[in-house]
Amino acid sequence: MDIYLFLAKGVIIxxxxxxxxxxxxxxxxxxxxxxxxxxxxxxxxxxxxxxxxQPIADAGKMFFKEDxxxxxxxxxxxxxxxxxxxxxxxxxxxxxxxxxxxxxTALGIDKPVxxxxxxxxxGILYVFGIVSLGVYGVMIGGWASNNKFSLLGAIRAASQNIxxxxxxxxxxxxxxxxxxxxxxxxxxxxxDSFYKWNIFRQPVGFLIFIIxxxxxxxxxxxxxxxxxxxxxxxxxxxxxxxxxGFYLFAEYINMFxxxxxxxxxYFGGYHFPGESLVAGWLPEGAMGHNILTLIGVVAFFGxxxxxxxxxxxxxxxxxxxxxxQLMNLGWKSLIPLAIANIVVTGGVLLALPQIKDLLxxx
Amino acid sequence: MQTLTNRSKHVSNKKLSxxxxxxxxxxVGGLGITIRHFFKKKVTIQYPEEQRPMSEVFRGxxxxxxxxxxxxxxxxxxLCAVACPAEAISMVAAERKPGEENLYREEKYAAIYExxxxxxxxxxxxxxxCPKSAIYLQSDxxxxxxxxxxxxxxxxxxxxxxxxxxxxxKSLKSGLxxxxxxxxxxxxxxxx
Numbered sequence: 001m002d003i004y005l006f007l008a009k010g011v012i013i014x015x016x017x018x019x020x021x022x023x024x025x026x027x028x029x030x031x032x033x034x035x036x037x038x039x040x041x042x043x044x045x046x047x048x049x050x051x052x053x054q055p056i057a058d059a060g061k062m063f064f065k066e067d068x069x070x071x072x073x074x075x076x077x078x079x080x081x082x083x084x085x086x087x088x089x090x091x092x093x094x095x096x097x098x099x100x101x102x103x104x105t106a107l108g109i110d111k112p113v114x115x116x117x118x119x120x121x122x123g124i125l126y127v128f129g130i131v132s133l134g135v136y137g138v139m140i141g142g143w144a145s146n147n148k149f150s151l152l153g154a155i156r157a158a159s160q161n162i163x164x165x166x167x168x169x170x171x172x173x174x175x176x177x178x179x180x181x182x183x184x185x186x187x188x189x190x191x192d193s194f195y196k197w198n199i200f201r202q203p204v205g206f207l208i209f210i211i212x213x214x215x216x217x218x219x220x221x222x223x224x225x226x227x228x229x230x231x232x233x234x235x236x237x238x239x240x241x242x243x244x245g246f247y248l249f250a251e252y253i254n255m256f257x258x259x260x261x262x263x264x265x266y267f268g269g270y271h272f273p274g275e276s277l278v279a280g281w282l283p284e285g286a287m288g289h290n291i292l293t294l295i296g297v298v299a300f301f302g303x304x305x306x307x308x309x310x311x312x313x314x315x316x317x318x319x320x321x322x323x324x325q326l327m328n329l330g331w332k333s334l335i336p337l338a339i340a341n342i343v344v345t346g347g348v349l350l351a352l353p354q355i356k357d358l359l360x361x362x
Numbered sequence: 363m364q365t366l367t368n369r370s371k372h373v374s375n376k377k378l379s380x381x382x383x384x385x386x387x388x389x390v391g392g393l394g395i396t397i398r399h400f401f402k403k404k405v406t407i408q409y410p411e412e413q414r415p416m417s418e419v420f421r422g423x424x425x426x427x428x429x430x431x432x433x434x435x436x437x438x439x440x441l442c443a444v445a446c447p448a449e450a451i452s453m454v455a456a457e458r459k460p461g462e463e464n465l466y467r468e469e470k471y472a473a474i475y476e477x478x479x480x481x482x483x484x485x486x487x488x489x490x491x492c493p494k495s496a497i498y499l500q501s502d503x504x505x506x507x508x509x510x511x512x513x514x515x516x517x518x519x520x521x522x523x524x525x526x527x528x529x530x531x532k533s534l535k536s537g538l539x540x541x542x543x544x545x546x547x548x549x550x551x552x553x554x
Binding site for chain 2: 034036037038039040041042207313314316317318
């Protein structure tokens with residue numbers, strides 16, 4: 001029954017969307033809590049038990065603030081900025097497979113249902129395309145504000161994102177060479193056992209990728225677009241109310257997506273160590289398969305949450321870069337390193353079959 | 363240059379080695395420091411529920427003491443006003459009438475005794491100057507905030523120790539402030 005497949009897919013997409021938003025919401029809370037703990041404080045703890053209602057209180061505050069548009073700002077673009085930022089942030093998670101497949105033959109669906117918005121064969125390219133669109137949100141917002149500080153912040157964001165996107169994509173190429181596919185699902189399938197995780201096969205690529213991920217998310221130590229000391233609020237200086245909320249919220253969604261992409265590309269996605277062992281304990285058939293898939297989903301979210309924590313951990317550890325240091329690091333270190341990584345990976349990939357032949361002929 | 367202590371660090375402008383230029387070891391070290399703080403005991407005091415313990419010798423709001431029979435100790439000698447560096451204390455003396463022996467201990471007493479809390483610097487010199495042990499700065503009570511200038515001048519109505527802390531034998535002891543107890547302890551031990 002196609003209608004059931006459609007419904008199951010719809011439920012999965014809505015769930016992924018809802019969980020993305022929920023995690024992003026609670027990332028704001030976690031950020032403040034982690035900041036507090038690292039600075040030997042307690043963080044927010046008044047709204048609800050342990051301050052758990054803090055994000056709701058924040059959102060309420062945001063909604064009831066005056067929604068101000070500067071007189072000489074370009075009104076249409078001013079509204080478009082945060083909308084694009086939010087939209088692009090939400091679009092990315094649809095190609096990320098959050099788990100294996102569900103066997104729903106009991107519901108009359110004969111095909112296995114993947115826990116993924118859609119499986120496109122250029123998934124990783126799609127992610128990069130959408131992420132690079134995200135800079136338009138920042139750029140348009142900064143431009144439309146008609147304010148020098150906003151514009152400076154926007155220009156910084158644009159040049160930073162473009163610089164680091166290069167190194168980021170180059171570091172991915174090595175992975176694509178190994179797995180031979182652009183589909184995120186195929187890349188995850190390729191890392192089905194612990195020692196085959198790409199972190200072990202591509203440590204340098206991982207390092208480049210995670211540094212660039214920090215830069216793409218505009219997180220410390222690369223938060224130059226919004227550095228308060230130099231640029232007031234950067235591109236969102238003129239924003240207030242929920243438009244500002246959208247910009248900040250988009251950053252947290254981006255963090256979640258970055259965590260998901262890092263876990264998918266380098267940490268085996270929904271695979272976890274000892275998977276075949278657990279599969280042996282579970283009952284045969286659809287039931288066991290589904291339970292294994294759900295454990296995989298939990299493992300994947302665990303990895304994502306760890307990376308979100310890592311983003312925050314780094315934020316409260318490292319000071320912000322100077323702009324020339326940022327550009328030097330991006331263009332003079334990371335890009336050559338990424339290219340060298342591709343060359344070495346290519347060489348090893350070419351040499352491996354030869355070596356195997358040589359060994360078997362001995 | 364000769365150093366005064368051996369705690370100073372020598373700074374040099376030598377080129378960083380490759381390991382240092384990578385920054386990664388230093389960053390990992392930094393992450394280690396922050397995660398240690400993450401699990402450390404927090405220093406926050408949850409204010410309204412939890413209050414920072416005050417020192418035994420904290421100098422808070424003044425009190426004009428009564429003696430064991432509930433008589434005011436102050437004899438309006440004016441030594442506290444003289445000792446006060448901020449000139450916060452002023453008083454008007456009056457003579458004790460017959461029949462008032464249960465109110466005032468000495469023949470002379472302060473009819474008006476005022477401390478301007480805006481001027482007071484809570485140095486405690488009045489406490490030291492008082493020959494009758496009449497004025498004390500309480501260690502457990504802060505001078506409250508105020509909203510008008512008239513509120514700032516504390517008269518006898520707000521300074522004199524209230525009677526109900528005196529009357530019963532039991533509350534005689536609880537009428538003492540912690541600074542009293544501290545002073546008692548110091549006097550008994552003789553190490554003042």
